[in-house]
Structure formats: C-alpha cells, structure tokens
Amino acid sequence: MQKQGYWGYIFTLPFVVNVVVFLLFPIVFSTYISFTEWDLFNAPRWIGLDNWVRVLNKHEFWVSIRNVFVFALIFVPIQTIMAFVIAFMLNQAIRAKGLFRLFYFLPVVTPWIAGGVVWVWMFNYQYGVINWALESMGLDPVKWIDSSNWLMVISSIAIVQVWKGVGQSMIMILAGMQNVPKEVLEASQIDGANGWKQLTKVVFPMVTPMVYLVMILSTISAFQAFDVFLGLFGSITTGIPERNMVPNLLVYRDAFLLFKMGPASATAWLLFVIILVFTLFQKYFEKKWVHYD
C-alpha cells in the first residue's frame, strides 16, 4: 500500500460525495420528515409522533405486513429449494446443460412489466391459458390475482416472483457446487456413499454458505417487493384493494400519489426495521446449519 495518503482521498471522493448526498442526508432528512406533515412543496410542519401512531393504528399497515410475511414465507422456500434442486441436476453429467441454463435464466433478464403483462393474461379468469388447462382436465377455473381471497392473490404473485428469480439463485448455488473439489466427491464414493448420501452429507454442507446467501437475498427482495406488483397490477393507482397491499406499495402510494411524505417515511422506516430484525434472525440461525471451511 502506498503512502501518499492524499491520493486516497482524491480517489474515494466521488463515493464520499455519494454517501453524504444520497445516503447520510436522506437518512437524517427522512427521519425528520417522519415527524412532520409534509406534501413536498410547502414547508414541513412538526407533528411529533403522530405519523408513527397513525401508521401503526391503521388496519392497512398490518394487512400489508401480514401479506409481505406470507409472501416471503411462500416465495423464499419455494425459490431456494427449486434453485437447489435445479442446480444439483445441472451439475450432473446430463445433456443440453447450456440450453436448460438459458431457459431458467431467461426470466431474470426480462423486464418486470413485460413479465407482468403476460402473467396477467395467463391468469385471466375467462380466457387465460391456465384456466383453460384446468378446465380441459375437468377442474374448475380459478380466480388467481383477481381473487377476493388475499391468500390466493399473494400466492399467485409469489409464483410469478419465483418464475422471475429462481434462475439467478440457481446460478449462484450452481457456482457453489462447482467449487466442491472432485477429490472430495471421489473420496466419498470410495467410502461407499451413494448418490443421496453424497448429496446430503457432502454436497449440501459444502454449499450451505451459498444457500444461506441466496436465502438472505431473496428474503430481503421479498420484503421489498414492488416491481412484481407494479408488473401485475399495471399502473398503480390509489385504488389497490387493501387486502392486496404490501408495505412498499403503501410507501409509493402515500409519497407519490397522495403526497403524504410523513406517513410514507414512517412506513419506510418500519419496513427497514422489520427487514433488519429478520436478517439478524436468519444470521442467528446461520451457525446452526451453515458450514464455512
């Protein structure tokens, strides 16, 4: 490392500006706003804890928290297990690996809105291809994202989120699997480990750090879900039914449709606290199952 320290400051200057302008100031300012009544144009008016109390007393806030928890609870396990299983299979001696990888990764690069409109069309109650398939198997058609049952709506959206994200998780786990040394696998085979034993006792423990990373990243993205809702509901208006709400939709609606910056900031901070608690929770259980060398 070099001694001319001032060059260090010159090179890191852009990032320092970035942190001060787009991070420190916003953090302080957004905390302040959460204690005020502000419409973005007139001067903010201090109202103390009112926003926080109001947000926490609103039914829709708790509905949005329930929804995002259920959303994460459906999405994260399905995505992680599916990504692991596909990665494991693509790590075997099979044909057309490149083609499969291409197929699974295609939704990852697809813009959300494009993915959203086609899923809405496939979910269509009357003319949707999914209900047509159900009916031709003799089953009843299902209301998917138009359902009046919130659990149905949230599950349907979680499935679309899996479609979009599983490829990325799969590639990450696959990279972890390819780092498992061949010698280790051969040694375990000589010791008489069959395929299943090898998977559970050798491969899985060695990729747990990557599986853990995938889980953390998908949990955070689940709690921050916004694009999937934008993609599926289209232009987001004030009229999204309360039963389908998630916190980030509330933040967006309050801030940019209703110009109520106070409640929006309070909601954003509450969401941050929830994500933080959940990440620490996962971190606490990390040492119980994640193996580092």
Next chain:
Amino acid sequence: MTKTTHPLLKVLMYLLLIVGSVFMVFPFIWMLSTSLKTVGAISQMPPQLIPNPMNWDNYVTIWNKIDFGRYTMNSFFIVSIEMVGSLVSSAFVAFGLAMFTFRLRGLIYMIMLATLMIPSQVTMIPTYFIWKEFGALNSYYPLIVPSFLGGAFGIFLMHQFIKSLPKELYESATIDGCSPPGIFFKIYLPLCKPALAALGVFTFMGAWNNTLGPLIYLQDKELYTLPLGLLYLKSENVNQALLMAGAVITTLPVVMVYLFAQKQFVQGIASTGMKG
C-alpha cells in the same frame, strides 16, 4: 460428476428439468403467440398455440401507436451512460481504497459495506426532494448522475479484484514516472476487465429493468424508457394481442444482449457469491 447415476434417476432428472423449463419458457411462447393473433382469435377457446392466420399487423399498429423506437433508444442511452459511469467510478474508488493508506480509509470501507443494507425506500423521498430542488425532475439526471459516484456493490467487487493484482505493477509504474491517475487509467483499468464484465452485467440488468426510478422521475412521454412505454400501453386498455406485441418489443433487446453475452452474465452472477 457422479458416473454411477442410475438410468431411471437420469430419466427422472430430465423429466423434472423439462417440466421446470416449460414453467420458465411458456410465458414467452404465450407472449409471442398472443402477439400474432387477430382480435377474434384472442378469446377463442380452445386457445391456438400457433395463431392461424398470423397477424403481423399487430406490430405495425403498436409501433405506430406507441413510440417504441424512441423508447428503445432512450433505454439504450440511459443504460450505456449508467454502465460507463458505474464501471469507471466503482473501479476508481476501489483503486483508492486498495492502493493508498490514509486515515479515513477504514471508515470509508465500513460505510461502504453498511450502505449495502440501507433499503432504497428509506432514501427515496429525500432523494426525490434533492432532484426537485435541483430542478432535475422530468430529466435523466436523477437516473444517471448517481452512477458516476460509485456504488457500494461495484466498489466492493472491484476492490476484491484490484487487491488480487500484484503490487509490483504499481511500484514499477511509479518508477517509470507515472502519476496515480495515469497508473489507474493506463494500467489498472484495462487489467480489471474480468471484474468489469461481471459488474457490467449487473449494471445492465439493473438499469434496463429499472421501473421505479423512471416511473417517479420521468413525466414527458418522449423521455420514457421501454418498460414505462409498456406500462403506458397497458393503461391504454388495448387488446391483449397488441399488449403482448408491446411486451415482445420490450423484451427482445435485453434477451438479444443476454444471448450475446451469456458467459458474462453467468460468471457475473456466480461471482457475487465469492465475496467475503
């Protein structure tokens, strides 16, 4: 890997992989198929997989109705500038962190890691306010300027890479009379290509698929990006065939880029797990 996979097990694996692939690819097939249907064929039951007749006019109609040509150019414009900005600035800052000892180095490094945890919805409203005060709403500045200031993820990636390069490079260049910026631009930046490719992939995907940013900052239709154009088309209540034609137009460019740079995409994603 294992040479002793049972043939039956192998059949099962192919079966699972194919079922999974159908789940992944069918929406694209359906998008394409619907985009070529006539109004009558859209709601026809049972639905046609291969439309008969093929109604290519949908693309002409949609191209005339929505300025997708302009939106494609806008998207490419924003994405290219963001990529240049984020690649150069991330490497620039990372070089400073990796090469020099200075008092606040540790602090800056720590803040960089901490920024990875701050969710964007917390900073979104004040950031919007900043751009409003600068009079930069309804312009590309809010989308592209921050990319020139180095992002935490990019700096982290580049820092790991620069640290792995031999130290002698820097010393011999100093002896040859090169200044630190010269050393960065002439020697280190070109050497960072593999890491830059990985970071480029992330920046590309992030910028191309960004909807929230353009949604809150861009009001004029001439400034729209492709996803915003599609969102606008959706709000116009056009028929499904036209909407799907729009979706195909929005998806095609990014899929083409992906097909050409598949290796970089896969390596880029795989490298995220290598951190720490």
